[in-house]
Amino acid sequence: MLRKRAFLFVFTLFLMMNAFGQNEEKFRPLYHFTPQENWMNDPNGMVYHQGLYHLFYQYHPYSSKWGPMHWGHAVSKDLVDWEHREIALYPDSLGTIFSGSAIVDKDNTAGFGKDALIALYTSNHETRVDGRRKRLQTQSIAYSLDNGVSWTKYGGNPVLPNPGKSAFRDPKVIWHNESAKWIMSLTAGDSIAFYGSKNLKEWDKLSDFGRGYGAHGGVWECPDLFKMDYKGKEVWVLIVSLNPGGPNGGSATQYFLGDFDGKVFTSYDKETRWLDWGTDNYAGVTWSNVGDRHLLIGWMSNWQYANAVPTEKWRSAMTTVRDLSLVEVEGKLYLRNFPIDSYNARFKTAAPAVAKDSRLNVLGMKNAFKISIKDVDLSRDFKLTFGNKKNEALTFQYHKNHNYFAVNRSETGLIAFNNNFPKKIIADNLIAKSACDVDVYMDKTSIEVFVDGGLVSITGIFFNEDDFEFVESSLEIKNIEIFRYTK
Numbered sequence: 060m061l062r063k064r065a066f067l068f069v070f071t072l073f074l075m076m077n078a079f080g081q082n083e084e085k086f087r088p089l090y091h092f093t094p095q096e097n098w099m100n101d102p103n104g105m106v107y108h109q110g111l112y113h114l115f116y117q118y119h120p121y122s123s124k125w126g127p128m129h130w131g132h133a134v135s136k137d138l139v140d141w142e143h144r145e146i147a148l149y150p151d152s153l154g155t156i157f158s159g160s161a162i163v164d165k166d167n168t169a170g171f172g173k174d175a176l177i178a179l180y181t182s183n184h185e186t187r188v189d190g191r192r193k194r195l196q197t198q199s200i201a202y203s204l205d206n207g208v209s210w211t212k213y214g215g216n217p218v219l220p221n222p223g224k225s226a227f228r229d230p231k232v233i234w235h236n237e238s239a240k241w242i243m244s245l246t247a248g249d250s251i252a253f254y255g256s257k258n259l260k261e262w263d264k265l266s267d268f269g270r271g272y273g274a275h276g277g278v279w280e281c282p283d284l285f286k287m288d289y290k291g292k293e294v295w296v297l298i299v300s301l302n303p304g305g306p307n308g309g310s311a312t313q314y315f316l317g318d319f320d321g322k323v324f325t326s327y328d329k330e331t332r333w334l335d336w337g338t339d340n341y342a343g344v345t346w347s348n349v350g351d352r353h354l355l356i357g358w359m360s361n362w363q364y365a366n367a368v369p370t371e372k373w374r375s376a377m378t379t380v381r382d383l384s385l386v387e388v389e390g391k392l393y394l395r396n397f398p399i400d401s402y403n404a405r406f407k408t409a410a411p412a413v414a415k416d417s418r419l420n421v422l423g424m425k426n427a428f429k430i431s432i433k434d435v436d437l438s439r440d441f442k443l444t445f446g447n448k449k450n451e452a453l454t455f456q457y458h459k460n461h462n463y464f465a466v467n468r469s470e471t472g473l474i475a476f477n478n479n480f481p482k483k484i485i486a487d488n489l490i491a492k493s494a495c496d497v498d499v500y501m502d503k504t505s506i507e508v509f510v511d512g513g514l515v516s517i518t519g520i521f522f523n524e525d526d527f528e529f530v531e532s533s534l535e536i537k538n539i540e541i542f543r544y545t546k
């Protein structure tokens with residue numbers, strides 16, 4: 060009798076834990092990076108070294124809400140499958156560990172050793188003065204001689220003291236060959252400051268950029284400056300995240316194109332250009348030490364609601380890893396971003412391509428699939444509806460009269476956790492065209508739309524009770540393909 064009771068007790072406990080576990084896990088994407096548990100925000104310190112792509116990230120290991128920041132760590136051989144590693148950087152007497160970057164010191168400029176991995180991050184020291192929070196942000200460095208397994212903080216930290224600014228953070232460092240210097244781009248309130256150094260330990264101020272340029276609805280964070288090639292021409296790209304002040308509210312990322320002479324960044328124009336129009340691509344910067352490639356990953360959330368999204372046990376995913384490229388449209392240059400090719404090995408064509416009434420079946424795909432449509436006619440409206448029997452619906456549409464693309468998540472499952480969340484996400488001010496290509500990457504709780512290879516991109520998260528069962532198209536689309544994610 061007693062044994063039977065004990066068995067029943069254990070069995071019920073097992074069922075309960077299982078149901079609970081499933082509930083916790085049902086929002087977890089299949090091919091996007093997520094922390095095993097607890098809070099994550101910005102990607103940090105992305106660098107390639109000795110066969111491994113490193114991804115560090117803003118991490119709070121003791122809660123699923125933002126708190127004292129650490130650098131979490133993961134590695135990958137292909138940027139698709141990630142292996143979780145131990146926490147790399149813990150808070151110390153200088154503060155918690157805010158966002159930053161990492162480089163390979165090939166010529167031992169800092170003296171920690173040839174090929175040392177060096178992380179540059181913000182030490183964020185918080186105190187209370189008259190009951191109000193006061194932050195002192197300085198820049199620090201740490202190094203690893205075993206490809207990121209163990210880290211030592213430099214004894215002379217901070218390497219860059221605070222010049223009296225409340226927002227002074229997110230160092231992104233590149234090697235500038237022409238001036239034989241490391242160049243650091245840094246958040247300096249509503250502009251970006253550039254610093255130069257020969258050894259990563261002593262830094263000189265070079266210049267500021269930003270006043271009168273681009274969007275200024277909030278703080279400029281997480282800058283990234285790098286050189287690209289466009290048909291033999293050198294083009295410098297400056298990526299700047301902005302919070303708040305995004306085109307659809309809250310956090311978003313803009314970019315500038317121009318020149319950099321080793322000291323000053325000069326933008327070609329003052330226009331605002333969004334890297335992504337969606338609400339959920341923030342703080343993205345590029346990998347270091349990947350040759351001519353420019354690989355970006357962003358945090359797939361928004362400060363408007365990141366702490367309230369209903370995943371609870373873990374919070375936030377990263378975007379897909381995206382290849383950046385320059386493209387000229389009507390005499391002007393733009394920066395495109397598109398998921399790297401490596402994902403394609405995981406996408407298998409699913410038949411039938413087009414079902415009769417323009418409904419595609421995505422049942423059983425676990426909400427992880429890709430849709431590619433060629434030559435979408437832009438002389439009239441167009442709408443894709445992702446739906447299920449629970450009447451949860453997510454739409455992507457083109458509105459001819461307004462010439463905009465929109466993602467609407469107002470009829471997806473859980474939306475009440477924040478008032479801004481159900482608002483329609485719009486990408487407008489588009490270059491007029493007669494047709495375009497569309498690629499949609501769906502992964503459990505996120506949609507990433509790419510128009511014309513990422514000339515326009517829209518990234519958004521959503522939280523449904525059930526997976527989608529079908530995709531409905533408002534017009535008969537030729538050349539539509541659907542791919543199931545497999546592993």
Ligand code: FRU
Nearest residue numbers: 101117128157158228280342
């Ligand atoms: C951007 C940001 C950074 C900062 C970090 C703190 O999302 O605010 O500026 O370093 O997050 O977690």
